Amino acid sequence: MGVTEPAVAADAPPEQLERWFAERGWTPFPFQREVWAAYRDGESGLIHSATGSGKTLAAFLGPVAEAQARGDLAPSGLRVLWLTPMRALAGDTALSLERALAGSGLGWTVGLRTGDTSPAERAKQARKLPSVLVTTPESLSLMLSLADARTRLASVTAVIVDEWHELLGSKRGVQAELALARLRRWNPGLRTWGLSATLGNLPEALDALLAGAPGRLVRGVSDKRIDIDTLIPAEVERFPWAGHLGLVMLPDVVAALEGSRSTLIFTNTRSQAEIWYQGLLEARPDWAGLVALHHGSLDPEARRWVERELKAGNLKAVVTTSSLDLGVDFSPVERVLQVGSPKGVARLLQRAGRSGHSPGQVSRVTCVPTHALEFLEGAAARRAAAEGKIEARRPVEQPLDVLAQHLVTIASGEGFVAGELLGEVRSTRAFRELSDGQWRWALDFVCRGGSSLEAYPEYQRVTEVDGWHVVRDAKIARRHRMAVGTILSDASIDVRFVRGRRLGHVEESFIAWLSPGDAFVFAGHALELVRVENMTALVRPAKAGAATVPRWQGGKSPLSSELADSLRDLLEDYLDGHAKEPEVGAISRLLGLQQSVSRIPRRGELLVEQSQSREGHHLFFYPFEGRHAHVGLSALVAFRLARREPASFSLAFNDYGFELLSRVKVELGPALREGLLSDKGFLDDLIASLNAAELSRRQFREIARVAGLVFQGYPGQPKSARQVQATSGLLFDVFKRWDAGNPLLAQAEREVLERELELSRLGRAMRQLAASLVVVRQTRRPSPFAFPLMVARLREKLSSEKLADRVRRMQLEYDEACGEMAGATQPELFS
């Protein structure tokens, strides 16, 4: 791999582009000139900047200028493929590319192909592809499954991957890598340009994009100033120690909104967005129509309306989630608020960049704490940003489920010769170290269902005919195409008024909580569930009264290493009396209390608190390594304790630490002396503890879906997604028992370790803990640090007791929340 240092304007950019800009009264940025010249010279690369514009024209005008120079005025085939991670962005992107083409003298057409593309449009594209196609990795992969993919895609000269940082850390990024490898084989001269936000690992991002070929890293417009501050309420004394809603800050937020023309309010979850939207309207009923809600579950039409109004400057504020992290610029936005933990520096900077678009303006982001300790995070984020500590996004390595999917995809299209495809697959960064054994397994898996020792005549997914691998069964090919792209989310249920418009969608698990007649808040409405049918929840406006807010899954990202590190620095400075930040001042009373009840751990110390309550015996550990690593650490510690003495623990974790709750008191001293926190053999113990906690069983759900082991049914033939879930769990059990060597099981384990538990971070943390001074404090009451953990909702179980013993002891409380399958509860039968 070679990274070319940006050469500052040494190359002459294509002349006609200079003219094109001059005619509009613009001057190209130096980085745009650099990219155009590099493109002309056949180079590929990655353009990055935290905020700011100009990246689209930098990437797109290279191919345009080349076409002008060559007189490629009305090509018969596809020239530029524009990959975007979000299909919601595709429309806007296509429009801006069309604008860029206006007056170019080219007769190029721009088309869209995503999951939303109409059958009519698809049919049109089947006859003739546009010159520029805006699409997603899933849709590109689907195009590869068509028999004539090669003739249709070999004419592509440039692929531009927008928001590459979004794809990079996910399996969709690998899907893109595989597709790119195929396009490069068909056209060795293909040039690839990525657009990315600032990352801590740009050379790696470039490497993944270009499959190790040399390329150019180009820095976009130099970042404008970004101010990070924290909203500090007048009365901090009664600020809550725990919680995540933060509505206590509502009056302060209202005051902040009054002072700016247009504000974006980012929250960490969709339910939090709903709650804040309701709260704002209750506080300021006169803002009805001026305050809007935008999140990923809302109907696309409703979202588009919000985006239009925001761009037009007609909205005072929009409460949103990551759904507005990406995409078009909203120039009227003057200020950004971040409710709750910023979680990471890169994310906060990206959100900050959504404001202050007019020239010369400063981007400003204000953190709104939801509980007391979050005051520190604002200050820590400011420090980290100033020091340039930005998070990396690690590319996914060797996901065999994606490989299996890809093999079936290609076999559904023109088919493949094993040796040739292997070379192509190995050319990607993700599979550069794919072993012959792994390759053989993947091939066996799609041809014979796994180990070649067993052969079942009815299993025929991919068939080998004269050395050529193809899918012969049209039904299997059709189902595969349907399943490609379901890497995405859980099955969801439409929410719709009885005889009326669609409001959006929620996860099935939420609706399963509700019975007809129950009220809940969604899309800014108080609704009453009427009934559920055909994957649709029919609702009507609720009568006044209490309503529940949906609790969506996901959205729980951990505090990044960079931010956590900065936070420890801040605490260290506080102990030394050097932390002058206003945020620290705001919670000095709480920090003082923590000091007197327990302790604030110094660098190199691990604080452990032990206390007793009606719930049982509590142990609190504070490694400050982020939620995901704490999930792993808590399971590991529970496992090691349970190995000494049979016991069951309930686990809770947050970004600062974790809690173990047990019925009997744990003697910590001997356990510590015997290596409770030793990093020796920690990986084995972790894996053993995970088996007990069944984390990998859950992770297998996604793998099973990607590898084509479960599917969600055909359109118009809805099937309970819960049955699919049951099936993936069931498949996991069956594989574990009868095909224990199946690499997909190992992958599930690895993915849990890497993604869910941040293994590399966990390993670092483990080594640090082993070297730490462990400070144990017995506390009579929960300390300010312990309090948020005690109210944390998520509890994991880990037990070494015999199952039968536990069951005997368990009190029978049928979980009211578990009326899972329709028809499963038939109490009337028994009356």
Added chain:
Amino acid sequence: MTPCDIQGERLQLLPERAAWWPGGGVVFIADFHLGKAASFRRSGIPVSEATTDENLQRLGDALDKTGAAKLVILGDFLHSRDGRSAETFARFRRWRSSRALLSITLVRGNHDDRAGDPPSDWGIECVDPGTGLGPFGLVHEPAPVRGGYALAGHIHPAVRLTETGRQSLRLPCFWFGARVGVLPAFGAFTGSAVVRPKRGDQVFVIAEREVIALASSTNTVRR
């Protein structure tokens, strides 16, 4: 074995996911789903035929343990038409020939309706739901029957148990109500659905090799 009294009759519940009625010399099971693995394979999902072996092995264990002369399958013996694979059928035939004297009755369930009756040379008597057997009415989908206590399957019942500290376990169960009793799904490669029993119902969970009565409700069924 764990005893359970119903309508004055004693059933012994087996961790093999079967119920033994000594009074009639009958072992009851429900929801075998023979051929499910094969039908998955036909859709391109590789599930090992070992699941069938395990089911047959476990069924043999239950029959040997009890010395039952008769087996009653409360529906969903065959999984689907796609699952009628030569491989799977050969396995069952082998198993059947080693137990030629066993009398087998199948109460047709919704899956059987679509999958069709088993081959006639297997010597399985197929009857429609509602057929009586002593004090019991044999059905697949749980519903009260006239003049008897209904034994059913179909819903693959499981319960979720919780204890302080919010630990929870989900276990397959036998679920006996006032007029209908539901057996756990016998097939190893089947899912389960969490049910909400009523006060007074008898619920027995299967925890590995034991069947354990849950203590909440009174231990006698209302007559």
